[in-house]
Amino acid sequence: MTLRVFLAHTQPMFEGYYGERALAGLREHAEVVRNTTGAALVGRALADAAAGCQAIIADRATPGTAETFAHVPDLIAFHRCAVDISTIDVAAASAAGVLVTQATPGFVDAVAELGIGLIVDLVRGITDAAGAYRAGREPEGRMGLQLSHATLGIVGHGRIGQRLAAIARAMGMRVLINDPALAESVAFHALLAESDIAVCLAPALPQTENLFGAAAFAAMKRGAYFVNLARGQLVDDAALEAALEGRHLAGAALDVGRAMDQRPAARLACRHDVIATPHIAGLTREAAEHQAMDTVRQVAALAAGRMPEGAVNASDARRFLARQHGG
Structure with a gap:
């Protein structure tokens, strides 16, 4: 047959x-x-x-x-x-x-590469400057964060987390990992407190629902950045918005969210301090x-x-x- x-x-x-x-x-x-x-x-x-x-x-x-x-x-x-x-x-x-x-x-390499791109954009203001030029405005110069002197915290040490960590270390970054399966795992809130950029790559499980909520964002350094490359349900959108609105966080980059097809919610995506992409990390x-x-x-x-x-x-x-x- x-x-x-x-x-x-x-x-x-x-x-x-x-x-x-x-x-x-x-x-x-x-x-x-x-x-x-x-x-x-x-x-x-x-x-x-x-x-x-x-x-x-x-x-x-x-x-x-x-x-x-x-x-x-x-x-x-x-x-x-x-x-x-x-x-x-x-x-x-x-x-x-x-x-x-x-x-x-x-999609491991593809997601890790987009993650690095989002991080560079966040800490150097590339999207803001390009947007100003395209709108016919002269952008203001902005002091950036040099990644070779920064600490990257990765929550989740699966294949993507491992690849992202390897690239970040090659760029000279200090890398902290939180993952219960890892012997040298850094405690979740300790990682957040020390990281200049925190990246969510944790698995989407019932116990990780809203892992990044008000308490997690409050534990982060003032002026730090947040990146989500995992799943929208891992983040409490209202808590993220509040952390950005109060300027506790300097910015966020989201390739995923709670909108249709795991895209970032429009309310967050349109903010000037958010870089959003429509769930394209693995799209190569x-x-x-x-x-x-x-x-x-x-x-x-x-x-x-x-x-x-x-x-x-x-x-x-x-x-x-x-x-x-x-x-």
Whole structure:
């Protein structure tokens, strides 16, 4: 039986997060059905569009809901073209016997590089100066912070935190790390008190909700800077706004927030002391292609009857196991 795969990406998402090379690779292993609706599909709409398909490849705008899994009897696997599977109801997929897979992180360098760019911009006022010139005004000279004499505090020592730390040290920065898995971890509030720039790279877990709230911002040096490259729910936006409004913090840079698609909230993004980017830290061709090609490899394994790498509920993938045994 030829494997049929539904690629859920709209055309803009396809161009930004999948690409022709990955599509060509996918077509070597399966018949591909594209999303031609122009809309991100959810629930029953996704199920109807994927009717007759054995696999769905979902972009970050396409959730895997219980309603979808309940109405796609032919579906064997739901492949997330990203690391984050928080929008997939894995329990519902498992109950339906559907395999869920995730991609490996191909965006480590991309996120770390944007982080360095945001830090340099924050401490040297690049955006402000460029904006003034573009508006026909002469910008004022502004005293900057020299990073080779500054302390960077990184909360979260995963792959991105490690890469960011390596780049910062190469620039001459003193680097402090807070991570419970790290033997030499610096206590959270001690790190905040010593850091000229604090970067949030902690995982988004129930216990880290609003990790950066009023108490955390109060613990930071007066005149320090805050950067969020992780997830919006880690930051209490009202507390951040208050810390900026009271000038306890000199500025903030946000690539993520609590708005749609994890973008920064408009109320913060429009402030003169905030540099905001629309959740683009991992948006490079190299990073996107890495994760797209992971789904190609997963579909290839599925077509060959092998359990794909990146499976998160292998023991509950009853439909895949039945296919393996010719059921």
